[in-house]
Amino acid sequence: MxxxxxxxxxxxxxRVAALWVPDWPVLAAMTAEDVPAHxxxxxxxxxxxxAVSAVARAAGVRRGMxxxxxxxxxxxxxxLTADPGRDARGFEPVAAAAxxxxxxxxxxxxGLLLIPSRGAGRYHGSEQALAAELVGQVAMLAxxxxxxxxxxGSGAAVLAARAARIVPHxxxxxxxxxxxxxxxxxxxxxxxxxxxxxxxxxxxxxxxxLGDLARLPRSDVLARFGRLGGWAHQVAAGTDDRxxxxxxxxxxxxxxxxxxxxxxxxxxxxxxxxxxxxxxxARMVAAGAACGRLQITARTDDGHELVRAWRxxxxxxxxxxxxxxxxxxxxxxxxxxxxxxxxxxxxxxxPEPAPLVRLGLRAEEVVAAGAEQGRLWGEAGGADLRxxxxxxRIQGLIxxxxxxxxxxxxxxxxxxxxxxxxxxxxxxAVRPAGRPWPxxxxxxxxxxxxxxxxxxxxxxxxxxxxxxxxxxxxxxEPAVLWWPxxxxxxxxxxxxxxxxPWPVVQRWWTDGGSRQVYLQAVLAGGQxxxxxxxxxxxxxxxxxx
Amino acid sequence: xxxxxxxxxxxxxARAVLARAEERTSTTRWVRRPTTPTxxxxxxxxxxxxxxxxxxxxxxxxxxxxxxxxxxxxxxxLVLALLAExxxxxxxxxxxxxxxxxxxxAHQLGLDLDRVVxxxxxxxxxxxxxxxxxxxxxxxxxxxxxxxxxxxxxLSARARERGAVLLSTTFWPGAHVVLTVEASHWDGLxxxxxxxxxxxxxxxxGGRGSAAQGWRTEVTLSAGxxxxxVGAPAAQVRLLRSEGRRAx
Numbered sequence: 001m002x003x004x005x006x007x008x009x010x011x012x013x014x015r016v017a018a019l020w021v022p023d024w025p026v027l028a029a030m031t032a033e034d035v036p037a038h039x040x041x042x043x044x045x046x047x048x049x050x051a052v053s054a055v056a057r058a059a060g061v062r063r064g065m066x067x068x069x070x071x072x073x074x075x076x077x078x079x080l081t082a083d084p085g086r087d088a089r090g091f092e093p094v095a096a097a098a099x100x101x102x103x104x105x106x107x108x109x110x111g112l113l114l115i116p117s118r119g120a121g122r123y124h125g126s127e128q129a130l131a132a133e134l135v136g137q138v139a140m141l142a143x144x145x146x147x148x149x150x151x152x153g154s155g156a157a158v159l160a161a162r163a164a165r166i167v168p169h170x171x172x173x174x175x176x177x178x179x180x181x182x183x184x185x186x187x188x189x190x191x192x193x194x195x196x197x198x199x200x201x202x203x204x205x206x207x208x209x210l211g212d213l214a215r216l217p218r219s220d221v222l223a224r225f226g227r228l229g230g231w232a233h234q235v236a237a238g239t240d241d242r243x244x245x246x247x248x249x250x251x252x253x254x255x256x257x258x259x260x261x262x263x264x265x266x267x268x269x270x271x272x273x274x275x276x277x278x279x280x281x282a283r284m285v286a287a288g289a290a291c292g293r294l295q296i297t298a299r300t301d302d303g304h305e306l307v308r309a310w311r312x313x314x315x316x317x318x319x320x321x322x323x324x325x326x327x328x329x330x331x332x333x334x335x336x337x338x339x340x341x342x343x344x345x346x347x348x349x350x351p352e353p354a355p356l357v358r359l360g361l362r363a364e365e366v367v368a369a370g371a372e373q374g375r376l377w378g379e380a381g382g383a384d385l386r387x388x389x390x391x392x393r394i395q396g397l398i399x400x401x402x403x404x405x406x407x408x409x410x411x412x413x414x415x416x417x418x419x420x421x422x423x424x425x426x427x428x429a430v431r432p433a434g435r436p437w438p439x440x441x442x443x444x445x446x447x448x449x450x451x452x453x454x455x456x457x458x459x460x461x462x463x464x465x466x467x468x469x470x471x472x473x474x475x476x477e478p479a480v481l482w483w484p485x486x487x488x489x490x491x492x493x494x495x496x497x498x499x500x501p502w503p504v505v506q507r508w509w510t511d512g513g514s515r516q517v518y519l520q521a522v523l524a525g526g527q528x529x530x531x532x533x534x535x536x537x538x539x540x541x542x543x544x545x
Numbered sequence: 546x547x548x549x550x551x552x553x554x555x556x557x558x559a560r561a562v563l564a565r566a567e568e569r570t571s572t573t574r575w576v577r578r579p580t581t582p583t584x585x586x587x588x589x590x591x592x593x594x595x596x597x598x599x600x601x602x603x604x605x606x607x608x609x610x611x612x613x614x615x616x617x618x619x620x621x622x623l624v625l626a627l628l629a630e631x632x633x634x635x636x637x638x639x640x641x642x643x644x645x646x647x648x649x650x651a652h653q654l655g656l657d658l659d660r661v662v663x664x665x666x667x668x669x670x671x672x673x674x675x676x677x678x679x680x681x682x683x684x685x686x687x688x689x690x691x692x693x694x695x696x697x698x699x700l701s702a703r704a705r706e707r708g709a710v711l712l713s714t715t716f717w718p719g720a721h722v723v724l725t726v727e728a729s730h731w732d733g734l735x736x737x738x739x740x741x742x743x744x745x746x747x748x749x750x751g752g753r754g755s756a757a758q759g760w761r762t763e764v765t766l767s768a769g770x771x772x773x774x775v776g777a778p779a780a781q782v783r784l785l786r787s788e789g790r791r792a793x
Contacts, residue, residue, distance in 0.1 A: 387682050390681020397670055397677070398668060405661070406663055444622070446647050447621035451644055499734050520734060522731050545621050
């Protein structure tokens with residue numbers, strides 16, 4: 001998931017409306033404590049004032065003041081204690097009022113609502129109409145005065161709400177550029193302390209406005225200030241709120257039941273299975289989920305654990321209670337009668353049929369129901385989701401590091417141009433791929449790249465080793481490729497065609513520098529190979545097979 | 546000349562005769578043109594994974610049948626080239642037990658690396674890993690993995706059941722199609738000049754069922770200067786257009 005520095009494409013930029021109730025903590029506290037609106041009030045957290053009502057602000061009280069200082073400014077000030085729970089509870093009527101106008105609201109923090117406004121704006125006629133409707137409904141139903149701002153991206157929308165402006169589409173960058181860098185603090189919904197520190201640092205570095213920050217290259221900001229800096233840059237450039245990669249796996253859903261007395265007869269287990277299946281089904285329905293596998297676990301009287309997983313096809317309607325019961329019953333039938341017994345214990349071997357003392361059902365690979373809607377023709381949809389689930393399952397089996405995803409990156413040598421990362425890890429490529437990289441080997445690339453280059457010898461017609469001098473003159477025409485003896489056998493092949501030598505001298509100014517010459521050669525059997533001469537030794541690097 | 550080429554030549558000849566006859570009787574306007582042979586109805590298109598036109602002659606049905614097991618021996622590049630078209634059209638590909646596969650070559654041949662999963666060393670869990678991948682991805686390529694013959698038969702059955710394609714680079718009992726590279730010839734390399742460019746492969750085909758009688762085909766794998774770009778090479782697109790005109 002790469003994020004570009006350029007302006008956001010008009011189709012993908014989310015229009016976001018932010019509804020902001022100014023001084024929310026103090027308003028909520030005043031409502032809860034029945035403080036009249038004309039009394040100056042402030043909320044303090046035991047150390048400093050964190051929110052100030054409009055009346056108190058007019059009297060000179062500011063955020064960040066100490067209690068004594070605030071009371072000095074305004075002796076009749078009512079100081080209320082901070083309570084995040086009260087703020088959140090009190091905000092619910094505001095959210096409900098906003099929900100009468102639009103659906104799909106998101107509470108960023110108490111006092112601030114984010115609303116996707118593209119569809120809502122169309123529905124209400126215009127974004128102005130939407131804003132007026134929101135403000136009116138909140139005032140009428142909840143009794144608070146709110147401000148609405150609309151812009152591209154949620155950070156810009158929050159700042160627009162503070163200015164009570166509707167920023168036209170595409171003008172977000174121009175709106176943000178003159179704003180002070182300190183405005184970032186108002187956008188932050190978490191890690192506010194870190195953001196304050198970042199703003200302080202940016203200010204000391206001479207970045208006074210959001211425009212200054214947005215003009216810097218994204219990668220440099222990310223490298224210098226880390227994740228938080230990257231976020232700040234996105235907000236400043238008006239490109240935040242890109243949809244994130246969907247890589248969420250739901251937790252497994254499990255139910256278990258002790259069987260007391262131990263169950264020996266099949267008929268008795270069927271009842272237990274039915275109850276468990278009903279319980280699991282109810283929980284899955286409550287979670288709105290379907291599962292990819294159903295794991296049945298049973299513990300026998302003599303301490304063996306029997307585990308078996310059934311694959312279920314969500315595309316075929318998932319598992320109903322009856323089908324789940326059937327599967328459990330079949331499985332128990334097998335176990336209790338001693339057929340098809342498989343032990344999950346480390347000892348292996350088939351345990352003797354024994355009464356069951358515990359039965360468990362676990363729904364694995366849980367996905368939201370509806371994600372695997374079958375097509376009219378062909379297989380179920382959601383191929384990407386299925387593939388991700390399979391990969392996660394394999395990572396669970398053999399380790400996260402054993403499953404890799406590949407990407408092409410810049411570089412000159414064959415191995416340098418490939419970027420392998422454990423699946424799911426979002427490590428960006430080290431070198432950009434779009435650059436020319438002069439000196440890289442021409443296509444086609446070899447289809448087999450040896451993990452460890454093989455030591456070989458390239459000889460000319462007289463049997464002497466082929467040398468390449470500093471002026472890239474070969475001492476003789478390569479005629480024979482010779483492998484040193486392996487298992488008592490040595491191998492050689494005639495060279496029927498060759499090209500090169502192509503020098504690749506890299507990073508000679510560092511410790512990790514390398515200089516080598518490459519040679520492409522076709523052997524007598526029609527096989528083509530890539531040879532490298534490094535430190536006076538020929539190596540077989542790759543096969544064009 | 547191979548049997549496929551002979552058949553194509555005869556089709557072209559028959560079309561030419563038909564066109565002459567139509568011209569003579571001026572029935573051209575009433576004759577409904579046949580659709581292009583590549584256009585498949587949606588139901589059968591879902592049963593196969595497409596391969597590049599230049600390689601279609603290698604496979605009995607002209608594409609990779611879902612649920613089939615294919616063995617490709619002797620050339621990693623041919624394996625990757627066979628998968629390129631399917632990958633481009635959205636299929637997922639798993640490479641199991643191929644620690645030496647050239648990812649760069651895969652990219653240049655047209656595979657979409659976003660949908661490629663690499664399991665270089667499955668270890669003793671090879672059968673489970675391949676089975677799990679068959680559940681999730683469309684093509685699983687199996688190289689060196691610790692599999693018994695019984696495992697292989699079970700995995701073939703799994704692939705048939707899940708509608709995935711199992712492609713092995715080593716011997717596989719009961720494979721539907723077996724492709725073996727008999728000879729390979731490289732163009733473009735002189736003695737001290739040029740570079741590797743195009744490659745002609747002579748491939749022997751065989752297998753089970755309709756593929757049992759065996760055939761021999763010559764294909765060209767090329768990676769021109771345009772191969773760096775993802776998408777069909779320009780030459781191939783031109784070829785498609787000219788053929789379409791001839792057919793219409």
